Amino acid sequence: MSQTLTEKPIVPAVVTETATGERKALTRKEIVADHPTWCPGCGDFSVLALYFKLIEKRKLWHEKITTISGIGCSSRFPYFVQAHGAHFIHGRALPFASGVSLSRPDLHVFAFSGDGDAFSIGGNHFTHTARKNIKMTLVVMDNQVYGLTKKQTSPTSPLGFKSKTDIWGAVDYPINPARQAISVGASFVARTSASNPNHVLATMEAAMDHDGFSFVHCLSECVEFYEGAFDAANPRKGGAFNEVPKSHDVTDEFAAYKLASADFPGNFGVLYKVNKPTKNARENEIVQSLQGKFTGQKDWQILQKTFDRMK
Amino acid sequence: MSNATVGVSSGGAPKVSKINEVVIRIAGNSQDGIQAIGGFLARLAGRSEQEVMTFMTIPSTISGGPSIFQVRVGSGEVLTAGDDADVLLCFYQHSYEGHINSLKKNGIVLYDSDHVVPKEEWQKDYHHVGIPISSLTVEAIGGTAKDKGKNIYSLGLIAKMFDLNIPKLEKLIGERFTGKDPSILNNALAAFHAGYANSPANLLETFKFVDSKKKDGTQVVMNGNEAIAYGLIAAGVRFGAAYPITPWTDIMEIMRRELPKYGGSFIQCEDEIASVSMALGASFAGRVAVTGSSGPGIALKTEAIGWAVMAEMPLVVINVQRGGPSTGMPTNIEQSDLNIAINGGHGDAPRVVLAPANVEDCFYMAIEAVNIARKYNTPVFFLTDQGIATRIEAFTEPNLEKVCQDISPDLTPVATHKPYDLAAKDGVTQHVKPGTRILDGKYPIATGLEHDEYGHPSGSPKVHMLQNAKRRKKLQALGATLPLPKIYGPAEGNVLLVGWGSTEGPIKETVDRFRAAGDSVSAIHLRYVNPLPNGLENIFSGFNHVFVVEMNDEGLYGIGQLGTILRARYADPKIQGINKTDGLTWKVKEIVELVKAKAQK
Numbered sequence: 001m002s003q004t005l006t007e008k009p010i011v012p013a014v015v016t017e018t019a020t021g022e023r024k025a026l027t028r029k030e031i032v033a034d035h036p037t038w039c040p041g042c043g044d045f046s047v048l049a050l051y052f053k054l055i056e057k058r059k060l061w062h063e064k065i066t067t068i069s070g071i072g073c074s075s076r077f078p079y080f081v082q083a084h085g086a087h088f089i090h091g092r093a094l095p096f097a098s099g100v101s102l103s104r105p106d107l108h109v110f111a112f113s114g115d116g117d118a119f120s121i122g123g124n125h126f127t128h129t130a131r132k133n134i135k136m137t138l139v140v141m142d143n144q145v146y147g148l149t150k151k152q153t154s155p156t157s158p159l160g161f162k163s164k165t166d167i168w169g170a171v172d173y174p175i176n177p178a179r180q181a182i183s184v185g186a187s188f189v190a191r192t193s194a195s196n197p198n199h200v201l202a203t204m205e206a207a208m209d210h211d212g213f214s215f216v217h218c219l220s221e222c223v224e225f226y227e228g229a230f231d232a233a234n235p236r237k238g239g240a241f242n243e244v245p246k247s248h249d250v251t252d253e254f255a256a257y258k259l260a261s262a263d264f265p266g267n268f269g270v271l272y273k274v275n276k277p278t279k280n281a282r283e284n285e286i287v288q289s290l291q292g293k294f295t296g297q298k299d300w301q302i303l304q305k306t307f308d309r310m311k
Numbered sequence: 312m313s314n315a316t317v318g319v320s321s322g323g324a325p326k327v328s329k330i331n332e333v334v335i336r337i338a339g340n341s342q343d344g345i346q347a348i349g350g351f352l353a354r355l356a357g358r359s360e361q362e363v364m365t366f367m368t369i370p371s372t373i374s375g376g377p378s379i380f381q382v383r384v385g386s387g388e389v390l391t392a393g394d395d396a397d398v399l400l401c402f403y404q405h406s407y408e409g410h411i412n413s414l415k416k417n418g419i420v421l422y423d424s425d426h427v428v429p430k431e432e433w434q435k436d437y438h439h440v441g442i443p444i445s446s447l448t449v450e451a452i453g454g455t456a457k458d459k460g461k462n463i464y465s466l467g468l469i470a471k472m473f474d475l476n477i478p479k480l481e482k483l484i485g486e487r488f489t490g491k492d493p494s495i496l497n498n499a500l501a502a503f504h505a506g507y508a509n510s511p512a513n514l515l516e517t518f519k520f521v522d523s524k525k526k527d528g529t530q531v532v533m534n535g536n537e538a539i540a541y542g543l544i545a546a547g548v549r550f551g552a553a554y555p556i557t558p559w560t561d562i563m564e565i566m567r568r569e570l571p572k573y574g575g576s577f578i579q580c581e582d583e584i585a586s587v588s589m590a591l592g593a594s595f596a597g598r599v600a601v602t603g604s605s606g607p608g609i610a611l612k613t614e615a616i617g618w619a620v621m622a623e624m625p626l627v628v629i630n631v632q633r634g635g636p637s638t639g640m641p642t643n644i645e646q647s648d649l650n651i652a653i654n655g656g657h658g659d660a661p662r663v664v665l666a667p668a669n670v671e672d673c674f675y676m677a678i679e680a681v682n683i684a685r686k687y688n689t690p691v692f693f694l695t696d697q698g699i700a701t702r703i704e705a706f707t708e709p710n711l712e713k714v715c716q717d718i719s720p721d722l723t724p725v726a727t728h729k730p731y732d733l734a735a736k737d738g739v740t741q742h743v744k745p746g747t748r749i750l751d752g753k754y755p756i757a758t759g760l761e762h763d764e765y766g767h768p769s770g771s772p773k774v775h776m777l778q779n780a781k782r783r784k785k786l787q788a789l790g791a792t793l794p795l796p797k798i799y800g801p802a803e804g805n806v807l808l809v810g811w812g813s814t815e816g817p818i819k820e821t822v823d824r825f826r827a828a829g830d831s832v833s834a835i836h837l838r839y840v841n842p843l844p845n846g847l848e849n850i851f852s853g854f855n856h857v858f859v860v861e862m863n864d865e866g867l868y869g870i871g872q873l874g875t876i877l878r879a880r881y882a883d884p885k886i887q888g889i890n891k892t893d894g895l896t897w898k899v900k901e902i903v904e905l906v907k908a909k910a911q912k
Contacts, residue, residue, distance in 0.1 A: 287574055
């Protein structure tokens with residue numbers, strides 16, 4: 001698809017603004033849209049603020065970003081960002097974002113999701129988007145509880161967590177998102193926490209720069225339904241924010257898997273990162289090789305060849 | 312072979328009769344390559360300016376199982392694959408016993424005497440011609456291929472019987488095996504010539520087609536699934552996503568193979584929901600994308616299709632219907648997805664539903680589907696079925712230079728943009744694609760939540776009612792532009808038959824048969840099913856009875872799926888249903904009998 005799209009200029013030449021012809025980086029004011037509907041104190045505010053910062057710092061333009069989400073508290077995200085966005089259906093942000101990524105190589109594709117959206121109803125897509133290594137950044141704001149529907153057990157709720165659907169305490173083993181991502185073939189896996197803003201920004205930047213499917217597992221506390229869930233990872237609450245050891249080889253899948261498996265809160269930072277061809281690149285290779293056989297021919301002439309064989 | 316009676320020659324040279332058309336049914340197992348013989352015959356007819364229509368069944372088992380291919384070739388108009396066959400070519404005892412009933416009285420049974428023992432009691436009704444097809448094939452091409460190639464051997468027999476054009480058939484066989492090991496082509500030709508050279512004395516009688524009417528331009532020969540895939544490519548679709556399911560899968564295979572030539576991609580997804588979601592992502596990102604499925608796969612996609620209605624996103628959904636509900640009858644023909652196409656999903660979610668009537672329609676209406684989706688920013692359902700999907704027809708070659716279109720996204724900056732502008736004429740707004748700069752700095756969100764004019768959430772009952780009206784009004788506006796169907800037969804009379812989708816051929820032939828007998832029967836065929844064109848009531852008023860002919864169950868109230876919709880819109884009790892769900896295309900005689908019974912009530 002890239003071929004067809006790049007044949008024509010994608011960005012029209014009308015958009016310069018400064019005297020020097022250079023466009024100024026967007027300011028926070030220009031990126032902010034609706035006021036978030038989240039509860040005061042929600043960890044998601046921090047992730048949103050750092051997304052704005054990322055856009056400012058990396059000089060991304062409104063029209064070049066697509067912010068995509070499914071359903072849940074976290075997934076209200078696109079409404080708060082002044083850019084092209086889509087608020088899709090529950091659990092399906094990843095295939096939707098894949099459609100954008102695979103057809104528009106000129107766009108930055110960010111998907112924001114929550115633990116229920118990404119790992120429960122959308123679990124199948126998490127596996128396959130990672131496996132296919134489709135270029136995009138997925139940030140999952142994990143609060144270990146269903147917030148929008150007011151406190152039911154989530155796939156990351158720890159055993160014994162009391163919710164309205166487990167009044168006696170959760171009985172199902174939780175999943176470990178980072179470990180799962182590594183095991184299904186994600187090429188970039190990082191863990192961060194909304195309580196450490198600088199770390200969130202650095203992690204999102206590294207994720208954005210990765211050529212492939214980059215997954216950021218971000219702890220984000222729900223003060224309403226699971227207060228204190230992540231205190232153990234917050235030095236201000238007496239916990240410890242341990243970064244990934246400098247000695248860790250991020251390309252060592254086995255070491256990354258072990259590191260990701262450590263008991264909560266474990267280590268924060270990039271756990272795993274390898275460079276391997278993306279699906280975007282592989283599909284483009286197929287396009288290039290097939291189009292090579294029809295150089296200089298119009299679409300109707302290519303189709304005519306096929307019709308000639310059906311006479 | 313309507314105007315020729317098959318005569319038995321008492322030995323010596325066979326008699327030669329002139330014929331207008333012939334219906335040949337080939338019965339065997341699915342791995343015998345009987346579709347290949349049918350395909351050759353159909354393609355040959357296309358190249359000989361004849362009309363052709365085919366019908367096939369395939370077993371839903373993984374490998375093997377009985378299978379048939381019926382081909383009707385005519386020098387005049389061919390509307391259906393034929394009720395009964397003139398010739399039955401059968402490879403096995405079960406093919407012989409299972410299909411003898413589909414043969415006309417005095418028809419010819421051409422059987423493989425290596426496997427079939429003819430029955431004494433059938434000798435007087437049918438002409439039996441036994442040829443040891445399997446062993447003669449082995450003799451012709453050597454033993455290593457076992458009896459593989461007996462299909463091509465039989466093609467040689469048929470070519471002899473109907474005096475078919477040998478150089479053209481040789482060319483077709485050559486094209487079929489292009490790029491394969493040359494020994495395969497040599498074997499095929501050897502088998503073909505051996506069949507052709509089989510002593511004519513065994514054939515009792517041979518036939519010659521009368522000259523066919525000169526056609527305008529060249530004909531192309533393809534099945535409905537191919538026509539849809541190439542129609543979408545001509546329309547400019549460059550992205551699609553799907554999951555394999557019978558009988559939809561052919562289309563995704565073709566598009567996966569073909570789209571990269573045009574700079575596009577077709578993605579095989581992990582499931583049905585992912586595929587509709589991915590297609591919607593691509594539509595959001597730039598241009599109309601396609602997804603498709605059959606049966607259960609369509610049910611799985613409905614939530615996302617509701618999003619497309621709400622977010623006003625263009626999308627084409629191909630639904631190659633099969634027998635339902637649930638896993639149902641995967642390889643059988645049914646038209647029982649009209650309700651889900653029109654109403655599937657929760658909430659009030661108006662969308663467009665089109666139903667092509669024949670293979671040529673599959674090509675042109677695929678382009679129309681894309682253009683309606685673009686213009687009205689709506690999902691468009693494209694309803695075909697197993698019958699039309701695998702049916703081969705010849706039609707006049709399209710002028711591709713003229714019909715092919717470029718629908719690359721326009722990313723020219725806009726001053727301001729309201730994605731859900733309530734003041735828009737007829738409720739029709741445009742989707743502005745990512746990559747487009749909006750100079751006032753206000754960017755739209757494509758959303759499934761009820762929303763204000765900018766796409767931001769709104770819980771206001773007033774906004775909900777206004778946006779519901781917007782989504783409804785744009786389809787009403789489309790409905791007002793749709794042409795009324797042409798009436799087949801006089802505009803006034805006793806009975807009007809109403810059909811939709813793949814049943815056009817048998818319904819027209821039913822009308823012909825009634826009129827030939829002096830009965831007052833006409834027909835219309837609906838290709839736009841939702842919205843319906845306006846003014847159908849004026850057509851209905853010319854008739855005493857309106858019978859809606861559909862391949863779905865009559866339903867709780869006895870009028871079928873389209874029948875129920877027409878009743879709801881026109882509240883006219885003379886609208887009645889003629890329905891069946893036996894998994895096969897309508898035979899003309901079935902419709903005739905049901906019409907007679909209904910009209911007498």
